[in-house]
Amino acid sequence: MGKCLLLLGANSDIGSAIARKFASEGFDVILAGRRSERFDSLASDLSIRHNVKTFVVEFDASKYETHQRFFSDLQMRPEVVVYSIGHLGDQVKARTDPELALDIMTSNYTGAVSILSLFANEFEQRKSGSIIGISSVAGDRGRQSNYIYGSAKAGFTAFLSGLRHRLFPSGVNVITVKPGFICTKMTEGMQLPTPLTSTPDKLAEAVFSAYKRRKDIVYHLPMWRSIMFIIKMLPESLFVRTKL
Numbered sequence: 350m351g352k353c354l355l356l357l358g359a360n361s362d363i364g365s366a367i368a369r370k371f372a373s374e375g376f377d378v379i380l381a382g383r384r385s386e387r388f389d390s391l392a393s394d395l396s397i398r399h400n401v402k403t404f405v406v407e408f409d410a411s412k413y414e415t416h417q418r419f420f421s422d423l424q425m426r427p428e429v430v431v432y433s434i435g436h437l438g439d440q441v442k443a444r445t446d447p448e449l450a451l452d453i454m455t456s457n458y459t460g461a462v463s464i465l466s467l468f469a470n471e472f473e474q475r476k477s478g479s480i481i482g483i484s485s486v487a488g489d490r491g492r493q494s495n496y497i498y499g500s501a502k503a504g505f506t507a508f509l510s511g512l513r514h515r516l517f518p519s520g521v522n523v524i525t526v527k528p529g530f531i532c533t534k535m536t537e538g539m540q541l542p543t544p545l546t547s548t549p550d551k552l553a554e555a556v557f558s559a560y561k562r563r564k565d566i567v568y569h570l571p572m573w574r575s576i577m578f579i580i581k582m583l584p585e586s587l588f589v590r591t592k593l
């Protein structure tokens with residue numbers, strides 16, 4: 350089977366960097382997302398630059414009823430599926446706007462469960478493949494500043510953990526990627542601490558290396574592992590007094 354990457358969330362800054370990295374390593378690429386005409390130029394660029402096949406497909410994580418058809422109709426069967434869809438949203442607004450809160454759940458969690466379950470079943474039968482989910486350090490502990498987004502990421506992280514456990518005997522690798530701060534559209538306008546912030550290209554390198562080395566959980570930057578370890582260890586009585 351030829352090597353093919355399916356990128357769910359092709360308009361994501363992190364996702365497109367991952368697509369560029371895999372294409373540079375010889376992977377054919379299926380770019381999937383909403384208003385897919387926006388990534389026609391990325392598709393042409395990848396084909397010309399790296400001499401790989403590219404396809405552009407419409408995909409909306411919230412349209413569950415379309416997922417089976419999307420899965421069945423793909424032009425190539427992927428070896429690697431990356432879920433890079435997400436919605437941070439206005440976390441204060443989401444406290445009083447249930448539709449926004451639900452959209453955050455759908456993009457980061459339930460949409461992922463719906464579509465990735467289909468690939469998990471295929472890969473398990475085939476006994477090969479990798480599923481890579483871009484979760485977040487925000488899922489490691491609910492914090493007052495972003496617990497709606499964080500709880501969706503926590504769900505996604507737990508889903509990927511269970512999937513990895515289930516698929517281990519069939520040789521299918523599941524990687525949970527937990528970025529800290531990455532400069533993208535999602536973080537535009539935020540004051541990010543430079544030593545804790547990375548770029549989509551550096552994250553894409555880390556994701557490809559994790560794929561090659563069949564890693565399971567990747568923190569990026571790696572120092573986030575220690576930071577989140579400390580945050581997770583804080584007793585609740587102390588934690589509720591912090592401004593995190």
Ligand SMILES: NC(=O)c1ccc[n+]([C@@H]2O[C@H](COP(=O)([O-])OP(=O)(O)OC[C@H]3O[C@@H](n4cnc5c(N)ncnc54)[C@H](OP(=O)(O)O)[C@@H]3O)[C@@H](O)[C@H]2O)c1
Pocket residue numbers: 358359360361362363364382383384408409410411432433434435436437455456457460483484485486527528529530531532533534535536
């Ligand atoms: N940037 C960070 O600091 C950071 C940190 C930790 C984790 N992450 C995670 O990394 C992933 C990529 O984010 P990013 O930083 O690259 O942000 P981004 O450029 O804003 O990408 C997010 C993408 O998700 C897509 N999306 C949202 N809801 C969707 C839906 N229902 N169906 C299909 N696509 C949908 C958006 O598509 P449209 O263009 O159509 O809106 C957008 O392209 C996300 O899961 C994010 O939570 C990011």
